[in-house]
Structure formats: structure tokens, C-alpha cells
Amino acid sequence: MTERKPPGVSFESFVDKQIRDAERRGDFSSLPGAGKPLDTTPDTLYDENWWVKQKLAREGFSVLPPSLALRKEAEDTLAAIGSAPSERVVRARMTELNDKIRDMMFKPPPGPPLGLKPYDVDEIVERWRRARA
Numbered sequence: 001m002t003e004r005k006p007p008g009v010s011f012e013s014f015v016d017k018q019i020r021d022a023e024r025r026g027d028f029s030s031l032p033g034a035g036k037p038l039d040t041t042p043d044t045l046y047d048e049n050w051w052v053k054q055k056l057a058r059e060g061f062s063v064l065p066p067s068l069a070l071r072k073e074a075e076d077t078l079a080a081i082g083s084a085p086s087e088r089v090v091r092a093r094m095t096e097l098n099d100k101i102r103d104m105m106f107k108p109p110p111g112p113p114l115g116l117k118p119y120d121v122d123e124i125v126e127r128w129r130r131a132r133a
Contacts, residue, residue: 064111065110065111065112066104066110066111067104067110067111067112067113067114067115068111068112070100070101070104070114070116071114071115071116073097073100074097074101074116074119077093077094077097078119078124080093081093081094081124081127081128082128082131084128087125087128087129090121090124090125090128091121091125094119094121094124094125095121097119098118098119098121101114101116101117101118101119102118104116105117
């Protein structure tokens with residue numbers, strides 16, 4: 001923990017002193033990425049949150065309103081159904097997705113309208129069967 005700023009000392013000189021002391025101790029000498037340029041794209045406009053967006057992208061994290069996140073999950077689930085190993089797995093995935101859709105349908109929307117209704121599991125299973133034949 002850093003020491004407290006003594007009374008009567010300006011904030012700027014107090015911070016400068018802490019930085020100088022840390023440089024003398026070598027606290028900045030072995031930081032990861034030292035001497036490497038920042039990863040920025042020069043042809044884009046400056047965005048003050050560029051580093052937050054890059055961090056979220058690297059971590060695979062996205063923040064979507066719940067209804068849009070559920071739409072994305074439905075799209076991903078339907079796309080993944082083709083590689084499901086059995087009808088039981090298809091039914092389980094679709095039942096889980098339908099439960100989430102029904103749950104969202106009966107809540108007030110926190111974002112854009114959901115625009116989905118539960119899927120007919122038998123129809124999805126029949127499509128899965130035809131795709132595997």
C-alpha cells in the first residue's frame with residue numbers, strides 16, 4: 001500500500017516522487033510488453049475505451065442485452081445441432097433452449113424485444129434426422 005500524501009505537499013510532486021523512487025528500485029524494468037509498441041490500428045478513429053474493448057475481445061467476453069444474448073445462443077444451438085451425436089442430445093439441447101426462451105418471454109424485456117418463441121423439438125429432431133441421412 002502506498003504511503004499517504006503528507007500535508008502541505010502538492011499532489012503532483014508527491015506522485016512524481018513515488019514514480020522516481022519506483023524507477024530507482026527497478027519496479028518498471030521488467031514489465032510485460034516493455035519496449036513493444038501498443039497494438040493499435042492507425043486507420044481507426046481514437047476511442048478512449050480501446051483497451052477495454054481489446055481486453056474483452058481477447059477474453060471472448062461480450063456484453064449483450066439478455067434478449068440479444070438469448071437470440072445468439074439460439075442461433076449457436078441450432079447451428080451446433082447438426083453435429084449432435086444422438087437424438088437424445090438434440091432433444092436435451094432444444095428443451096434447455098426452449099426453457100430459457102419461455103423464461104424470457106414471461107419477464108419484462110430489459111432490452112430489445114426477444115422476437116423468439118419456443119421451437120418445435122420434434123421438427124428440429126426431424127431436420128436433424130434428414131441431415132444425417
